[in-house]
Amino acid sequence: xxxxxxxxxTELLLGNTLNTHLAFLGESLLPLGLRIxxxxxxxxxxxxxxxxxxxxxxxxxxxxxxxxxPTSDDITRDLIAALLGLPLDLDPxxxxxxxxRLAHHQREMSPATRRQAMVPAGATVLKNAFGTAPGLxxxxxxxPSPPHSLSPHLILLPGPPRELRPMVRDEVLPLLRSLCQGRxxxxxxxxxxxxxxxxxxxxxxxxPSLLSLGDVELGYCARAGExxxxxxxxxxxxxxxxxxxxxAFPAHYFSSSEHPLxxxxxxxxxxxxxxxxxxxxxxxxxxxxxxxxxxGASAVFPQGLITYANQAKSDLLGVPQILLDQHGAVSxxxxxxxxxxxxxAAHTDHALAVTGIAGPSGGSPAKPVGTVFIGLASQAHPExxxxxxLFPVERETFKQLAAQSALDLLRRRLIRMV
Amino acid sequence: xxxxxxxxxTELLLGNTLNTHLAFLGESLLPLGLRIxxxxxxxxxxxxxxxxxxxxxxxxxxxxxxxxxPTSDDITRDLIAALLGLPLDLDPxxxxxxxxRLAHHQREMSPATRRQAMVPAGATVLKNAFGTAPGLxxxxxxxPSPPHSLSPHLILLPGPPRELRPMVRDEVLPLLRSLCQGRxxxxxxxxxxxxxxxxxxxxxxxxPSLLSLGDVELGYCARAGExxxxxxxxxxxxxxxxxxxxxAFPAHYFSSSEHPLxxxxxxxxxxxxxxxxxxxxxxxxxxxxxxxxxxGASAVFPQGLITYANQAKSDLLGVPQILLDQHGAVSxxxxxxxxxxxxxAAHTDHALAVTGIAGPSGGSPAKPVGTVFIGLASQAHPExxxxxxLFPVERETFKQLAAQSALDLLRRRLIRMV
Numbered sequence: 001x002x003x004x005x006x007x008x009x010t011e012l013l014l015g016n017t018l019n020t021h022l023a024f025l026g027e028s029l030l031p032l033g034l035r036i037x038x039x040x041x042x043x044x045x046x047x048x049x050x051x052x053x054x055x056x057x058x059x060x061x062x063x064x065x066x067x068x069x070p071t072s073d074d075i076t077r078d079l080i081a082a083l084l085g086l087p088l089d090l091d092p093x094x095x096x097x098x099x100x101r102l103a104h105h106q107r108e109m110s111p112a113t114r115r116q117a118m119v120p121a122g123a124t125v126l127k128n129a130f131g132t133a134p135g136l137x138x139x140x141x142x143x144p145s146p147p148h149s150l151s152p153h154l155i156l157l158p159g160p161p162r163e164l165r166p167m168v169r170d171e172v173l174p175l176l177r178s179l180c181q182g183r184x185x186x187x188x189x190x191x192x193x194x195x196x197x198x199x200x201x202x203x204x205x206x207x208p209s210l211l212s213l214g215d216v217e218l219g220y221c222a223r224a225g226e227x228x229x230x231x232x233x234x235x236x237x238x239x240x241x242x243x244x245x246x247x248a249f250p251a252h253y254f255s256s257s258e259h260p261l262x263x264x265x266x267x268x269x270x271x272x273x274x275x276x277x278x279x280x281x282x283x284x285x286x287x288x289x290x291x292x293x294x295x296g297a298s299a300v301f302p303q304g305l306i307t308y309a310n311q312a313k314s315d316l317l318g319v320p321q322i323l324l325d326q327h328g329a330v331s332x333x334x335x336x337x338x339x340x341x342x343x344x345a346a347h348t349d350h351a352l353a354v355t356g357i358a359g360p361s362g363g364s365p366a367k368p369v370g371t372v373f374i375g376l377a378s379q380a381h382p383e384x385x386x387x388x389x390l391f392p393v394e395r396e397t398f399k400q401l402a403a404q405s406a407l408d409l410l411r412r413r414l415i416r417m418v
Numbered sequence: 419x420x421x422x423x424x425x426x427x428t429e430l431l432l433g434n435t436l437n438t439h440l441a442f443l444g445e446s447l448l449p450l451g452l453r454i455x456x457x458x459x460x461x462x463x464x465x466x467x468x469x470x471x472x473x474x475x476x477x478x479x480x481x482x483x484x485x486x487x488p489t490s491d492d493i494t495r496d497l498i499a500a501l502l503g504l505p506l507d508l509d510p511x512x513x514x515x516x517x518x519r520l521a522h523h524q525r526e527m528s529p530a531t532r533r534q535a536m537v538p539a540g541a542t543v544l545k546n547a548f549g550t551a552p553g554l555x556x557x558x559x560x561x562p563s564p565p566h567s568l569s570p571h572l573i574l575l576p577g578p579p580r581e582l583r584p585m586v587r588d589e590v591l592p593l594l595r596s597l598c599q600g601r602x603x604x605x606x607x608x609x610x611x612x613x614x615x616x617x618x619x620x621x622x623x624x625x626p627s628l629l630s631l632g633d634v635e636l637g638y639c640a641r642a643g644e645x646x647x648x649x650x651x652x653x654x655x656x657x658x659x660x661x662x663x664x665x666a667f668p669a670h671y672f673s674s675s676e677h678p679l680x681x682x683x684x685x686x687x688x689x690x691x692x693x694x695x696x697x698x699x700x701x702x703x704x705x706x707x708x709x710x711x712x713x714g715a716s717a718v719f720p721q722g723l724i725t726y727a728n729q730a731k732s733d734l735l736g737v738p739q740i741l742l743d744q745h746g747a748v749s750x751x752x753x754x755x756x757x758x759x760x761x762x763a764a765h766t767d768h769a770l771a772v773t774g775i776a777g778p779s780g781g782s783p784a785k786p787v788g789t790v791f792i793g794l795a796s797q798a799h800p801e802x803x804x805x806x807x808l809f810p811v812e813r814e815t816f817k818q819l820a821a822q823s824a825l826d827l828l829r830r831r832l833i834r835m836v
Contacts, residue, residue, distance in 0.1 A: 010637050013454040014607065015445025016648060017639065019437060022459065027433025036431040038465075041440065041457040044637065071621040071638050104810055105616075112618050130811060160640060162815055219434045230434075278703075278724075284710025285696075285703035288724045292702025293814060295778055303730035305723060306696075306706045312721035312764075346730075360713055396711060 001183050003029065004059040004152075005039040006051050008066040008076060009159055012041050020161055021065050028168055030217075030232055032176055033184030034061075044073035049083050055152055056143055061179065062152045063172075066159035068133040070112040076156060077118065077136065084141050084151060086120040094125055098132045126155075126171040131163040137175060153179060190238045191221075192229040192245045194252040195261055195408040202227045202249070209244045213237045224397055225404030226261065254411060261407045262290040268414040269300040269350075276410065277346035278304035279317055279338040281329065282356040282372060287403040303346050307338070317341030330355050332373050336384040339375035343382075350378045350413070352406045356389075358398050368392065372402045376409050385409070419601050421447065422477040422570075423457040424469050426484040426494060427577055430459050438579055439483050446586055448650075450594055451602030452479075462491035467501050470569070474561055477570045479597065481590075484577035486551040488530040494574060495536065495554065502559050502569060504538040512543055516550045544573075544589040549581040555593060571597060608656045610647040610663045612670045613679055613826040620645045620667070627662045631655045642815055643822030644679065672829060679825045680708040686832040687718040687768075694828065695764035696722035697735055697756040699747065700774040700790060705821040721764050725756070735759030748773050750791050754802040757793035761800075768796045768831070770824045774807075776816050786810065790820045794827050803827070 005025055011017040022039050029036065037059070042051050044067060055062050067076030081088050095117035099109055116133045119125060126135030135157045140150040155172060157164050180186070194202055199222040206229060210218055216233035231241050246253045254264045269276055278288050278301075288304035291297050305316050310329055313319040319337040327333040338353035356372025363369035370392035377384040387409060391401040423443055429435040440457050447454065455477070460469055462485060473480050485494030499506050513535035517527055534551045537543060544553030553575045558568040573590060575582050612620055617640040624647060628636055634651035649659050664671045672682045687694055696706050696719075706722035709715050723734050728747055731737040737755040745751040756771035774790025781787035788810035795802040805827060809819040 010635070011639050011648065012440065013444050013457060014448060014637075014648070014650075015441045015443070016609065016646075018441050022430065023433045023436050025433070026431050030432065036459075037461070039431060039459040041454075043453075043455070047456075069640075070618045072625065073637060104808060107616065110618055110622065112622065130815070162642075162811075166812075219429075219432065221434055280703075283707075284715070284719075285698075285706030285722060285724070286710075288703030289701075289707045289817070292704075292724075292726065292776075293817075295813060297702070298726050301702075302727035303723070303725055303734065304703060305721070305734075306703070306710075307721055308710065308716050309720035315763075316721065316723075345733075358710075395713060399707070399711075 001034060001060045001180055002037050002058070003034050003061040003063070004055050005036050006048070006055075006062060006064045007039065007041045008044055008048055008064065009041070010043040010073070013043055021164060024161070024165060025063060025168070028173060029176070031187060031189045032173070032180050033186050034176065034180060045075065046079060048076050049079045052080060052083060052151070052154070053143070056149050057146070059152045061155070061176070063155045063157065065157045065164060068116065068135070068156060068158045070110070070116055070132070077120070080138070080154065080156065081120040084120070084138065084143065086122060086141070088118040088120055090114075091117050091119040091125060094119060094134050097127075097134075101132055126157070126167055126175075128158060128163055129166055129170070131158055131160060133158045133163070135167050135171060187232050188235060188238055189230060189232045190241070190256050191258065192231065192242065192253060193255045193257075193261075194227045194229065194245070194249055195254050195411070196225050196405065197227050197249065197252050199227050202229060205248050206245060209248075210241055213240055216241070224400035225408070251412065260290070261404060261411065263294050265407050265411050265414065266291060266294040266297055266300055268411065268418060270296065272414065272417055274349035274414075275300050275302060275346075276350045276352065277302065277342050277348040279342035279351065279353040280304070280306050281308060281313070281338070281354060282358045283354045283399050283402050283406070284308060286399045287352065287354060287406055290403055290407065302348065305342060305345070313338060317345065328367070330357055330367055330371060330373065332375075332386045332388065335373035335375040335386050336377075339377035339384040339386075340382070343377045343379070349380075350376065350410060352376055352410055353384075354402055354406055356398075356402060358395050360395070370398060372398075372405075374402065374406045374409055376413060378413065381413075419452060419478045419598055420455050420476070421452050421479040421481070422473050423454050424466070424480060424482045425457065425459045426462055426466055426482065427459070428461040428491075431461055439582060442579070442583060443481065443586065446591065447594070448607055449604065450591070450598055451604040452594065452598060463493070464497060466494050467497045470498060470501060470572070471561075473570055474567055475564070479571045479573065479594070481573045481575065483575045483582060486534065486553070486574060486576045488528070488534060488550070495538070498556070498572065498574065499538040502538070502556065502561065504540060504559070506536040506538055508532075509535050509537040509543060512537060512552050515545075515552075519550055544575070544585055544593075546576060546581055547584055547588070549576055549578060551576045551581070553585050553589060605650050606653060606656060607648065607650045608659070608674050609676065610649065610660065610671060611673045611675075611679075612645045612647065612663070612667055613672050613829070614643050614823060615645050615667065615670050617645050620647060623666050624663060627666070628659055631658055634659070642818035643826070669830060678708070679822060679829065681712050683825050683829050683832065684709060684712040684715050684718055686829065686836060688714065690832065690835055692767035692832075693718050693720060693764075694768045694770065695720065695760050695766040697760035697769065697771040698722070698724050699726060699731070699756075699772060700776045701772045701817050701820050701824070702726060704817045705770065705772060705824055708821055708825065720766065723760060723763070731756060735763065746785070748775055748785055748789060748791065750804045750806065753791035753793040753804050754795075757795035757802040757804075758800070761795045761797070767798075768794065768828060770794055770828055771802075772820055772824055774816075774820060776813050778813070788816060790816075790823075792820065792824045792827055794831060796831065799831075803831075
């Protein structure tokens with residue numbers, strides 16, 4: 001089964017928007033034994049017809065993204081229907097779903113919005129749980145030229161990632177699985193997640209043993225403070241791989257799920273029946289944001305403090321003025337006092353404190369931009385543990401690395417308690 | 419001048435690696451009046467020959483990335499030389515540069531590395547200041563088929579972004595500028611950002627007037643709680659467009675910069691010499707995170723509170739227990755008390771409070787999942803302004819929409835004060 005992807009969207013070619021669909025689709029299709037043979041990006045507009053024609057006789061399946069919305073440049077649906085000679089009919093179920101969705105947002109349906117309920121004859125509607133434009137699946141159909149040829153299986157998806165991603169997971173992958181049945185080698189994919197290690201070190205240590213498992217596919221993905229080892233193989237190979245990974249890096253391997261580190265931390269806290277609070281300076285709420293991204297976080301995270309100014313560190317955390325004066329806000333002493341103060345204020349089992357210099361300004365030779373101290377105080381270990389890091393990167397990555405290190409410091413304490 | 423891009427690299431199609439070249443090239447080429455008409459991603463290997471042939475007669479310029487390195491799958495140089503019937507000769511200057519570079523890293527030149535010094539006859543070498551593989555420029559040359567046809571201008575660039583980007587800036591853009599001289603209309607791009615409006619409404623209102631400006635290009639991009647209207651035109655057209663956009667949506671148009679809403683809010687606060695604090699329940703720190711993403715936020719944001727638990731709402735914000743009991747934590751009454759309590763605690767000029775039900779659980783018929791109240795209290799308007807919203811979307815988008823609405827509520831108050 002040869003699959004191609006066509007991404008429509010002028011914004012992708014003008015440099016406004018990164019094409020994240022390609023990587024997402026590539027990763028999602030792998031377990032089905034499907035690979036993307038070619039991917040084309042084209043502007044909004046009539047060229048989509050030409051691009052589809054080029055795939056005829058070459059591709060079995062074509063996934064098209066974008067151009068299904070309500071504005072004048074959203075013409076994928078109309079052009080493909082015209083190309084295949086299919087009439088467009090108003091689908092009452094889609095229309096009702098759009099109306100419902102708009103009513104929820106206290107908006108009325110306009111003629112432009114109603115266009116999204118037009119479905120080419122013979123198409124299957126792919127539900128959009130997060131937007132008004134449904135996806136569409138068109139089975140192979142005769143095309144005008146070359147004679148007697150059939151179009152590929154066509155899957156049309158909306159452009160916004162928050163609509164496309166759930167649709168791929170819930171509608172497209174089951175459909176493709178049935179199309180591929182018996183025609184591709186279906187394997188499973190697992191992401192082994194390792195905290196605070198470098199990609200080179202992980203690869204050098206694991207690669208010989210993982211490749212000795214036989215016919216597996218191995219990839220690495222480096223994120224902020226995390227390396228993901230991606231393995232495609234049989235269930236037995238994946239089980240053996242997990243043993244290899246966890247034995248090689250027992251302190252760093254934290255999950256084989258799709259979820260980042262905060263899910264592991266919240267899960268550990270919930271299993272222990274314990275709670276956490278945060279005192280953030282340079283991460284400015286990002287650490288709390290990550291914890292509260294986990295459904296059910298409220299059971300383990302009652303409150304958090306963002307103490308950006310020194311006054312806030314004194315007022316809210318009781319950090320003694322003398323420590324701020326003598327050591328500065330970015331110091332192990334102030335970090336320890338922040339963690340202790342947060343623990344006292346929230347009556348939780350654990351408190352994480354972060355103080356550092358996110359930049360772009362504010363550094364000094366002794367404490368350059370990127371310096372960060374992370375402190376952990378616990379009821380069972382009242383003396384705070386403070387670690388120092390240097391992340392000389394731009395502001396958002398700095399916040400990610402600092403929050404990741406804080407979560408990992410807590411994780412390492414919690415795994416010794418379960 | 420019609421330009422196309424071909425990105426080679428199996429990793430781009432397997433989901434390991436995001437294709438950042440496309441957005442970078444798109445943005446770099448725009449000021450020259452060049453746009454990417456099509457972009458193709460293909461795996462490493464022989465298919466590059468086929469992909470180049472497809473562009474003949476269709477493109478004037480083709481930029482190819484990847485496949486110039488020393489490993490066995492780096493065959494772009496050889497295949498293109500073969501396609502054009504050009505002999506490959508060892509370039510002594512390139513060989514010397516590679517040797518120099520390797521010596522710096524205490525490495526010797528291997529036969530695989532020496533291949534990178536092979537240059538097709540007639541090609542111009544594009545210097546690589548950050549790696550061993552040089553780029554290559556090949557002017558139009560006769561190709562075997564169709565008869566009497568010429569290849570496009572071919573520009574071959576190395577795959578690693580840290581090598582490609584400086585090469586584009588220092589070698590490719592000057593080359594393209596001379597190729598385009600007098601043949602392209604140099605235009606500019608502007609993004610007009612509108613808060614808390616739907617794409618359909620924005621398009622319906624603005625499109626007739628914007629298109630009447632003449633030869634402009636118009637696009638829309640919908641983000642969480644934001645619509646970006648993208649316009650390409652002359653400086654005069656862009657100035658006229660800004661007048662149209664701000665007159666049509668005076669309360670919603672907030673910026674024509676590259677930055678999201680928090681930059682506008684922090685800038686307004688800084689200009690007013692005022693400060694803000696936050697009291698977050700369901701956004702769990704995300705609102706503070708957005709504010710602190712702006713360099714210099716510390717001047718306007720001294721502290722923020724995350725009061726996830728009811729106890730925290732009482733302890734930190736002084737929300738009366740009776741309000742929590744009678745109205746529940748997700749209510750206009752509690753939201754108003756949170757905003758007032760935050761203002762009192764932080765002594766800032768303004769305080770934003772957010773309380774709602776992020777889900778997936780916790781909803782009721784009167785207050786379904788997605789319900790959120792946003793409150794704003796200011797020293798100059800002590801009586802809190804509270805707005806109710808419904809964002810029935812998944813957890814992360816919910817947080818984005820709620821934070822966006824909070825920032826916009828503050829922005830609308832601030833613009834009346836500057």
